[in-house]
Amino acid sequence: MNKNIGFIGCGKMAQAIIGGILKSNLVNPSQIIASARTEKTLDDVKSRWNIQTRLSNIGAAEEADIVFLAIEPDAHGEVIDEIKDSVRSDAIIITIAAGISLTFLEQSFGRKVRAIRIMPNTPSLVGEGMSVLSANESVSPDDMEEVEKIFSCIGRAAFMEEKMMDAIPAISGSSPAYVYMFIEALADGGVKAGLPREQSYQLAAQAVLGAAKMVLETGLHPAELKDEVCTPGGATIEAVAELERKGFRAAVMSAMDQCFEKTKALSGKNN
């Protein structure tokens, strides 16, 4: 891809995207220009990937064809104020923040900008991200294709109407955190039953990866796949019954409600 990509903010999520893009060889390290609040972060990313770094946000924004706002939701107003006169008029502006709307971006730039709102997740680092994208009407089909190319290189990309975007953190932006907790719990259970800890992590993580692939590749309903594992009178149904008694599914859905409510609160605060 013959474009310069700027990252304003270079924390966990930006680094997952940068690492994923570079692994897929979509661009060279010299095409990525990142800024952050501290020199420490910039030194870290420079030594990890040899990308270009700038301590000034303007420095990262002015040379970029695509500008990622990879900062906290609350930092958007101040940062956009800082860079808005330096961003190229034809640049594509992307926010990856929870709860930052396209209208907020347009209003903060004070002009028509090509704006895209994306909710990615950290498995982008290993090419297994899930990113949901929503664009304003200034974004052309060619722009969309270009941005979709980036996110398809680091996992799966889906376009959705903006009204859906506040619901995405709970299901795919934040959910890797709950899945890691599940893997950790599985591994602890393995250790409790006498398995070595390192192998327990491997067994647990591979079971989660395999189960996810079964859902994606067989197209079967998760309930049907679950039923296939439960041998009549066997061991699995005992575990399933205990998970139901302990409110496993209700706990997951209620956790997602909390995440959704917080995202809506961020949206309300920033829009």
Ligand SMILES: NC(=O)C1=CN([C@@H]2O[C@H](COP(=O)(O)OP(=O)(O)OC[C@H]3O[C@@H](n4cnc5c(N)ncnc54)[C@H](OP(=O)(O)O)[C@@H]3O)[C@@H](O)[C@H]2O)C=CC1
């Ligand atoms: N983590 C995740 O899994 C996901 C995060 N997101 C979104 O990504 C965004 C960043 O989150 P995350 O990566 O977790 O957070 P981090 O705290 O890891 O990263 C934030 C980055 O922003 C930089 N920063 C903060 N203020 C400024 C500023 N004024 N100028 C320049 N740089 C600044 C920080 O610099 P420094 O390092 O020097 O402090 C840091 O590099 C959030 O909006 C979040 O909603 C979206 C999906 C998933």
Ligand SMILES: O=C(O)[C@@H]1CCC=N1
């Ligand atoms: O915790 C957060 O707010 C961000 C959004 C999705 C994942 N991390």
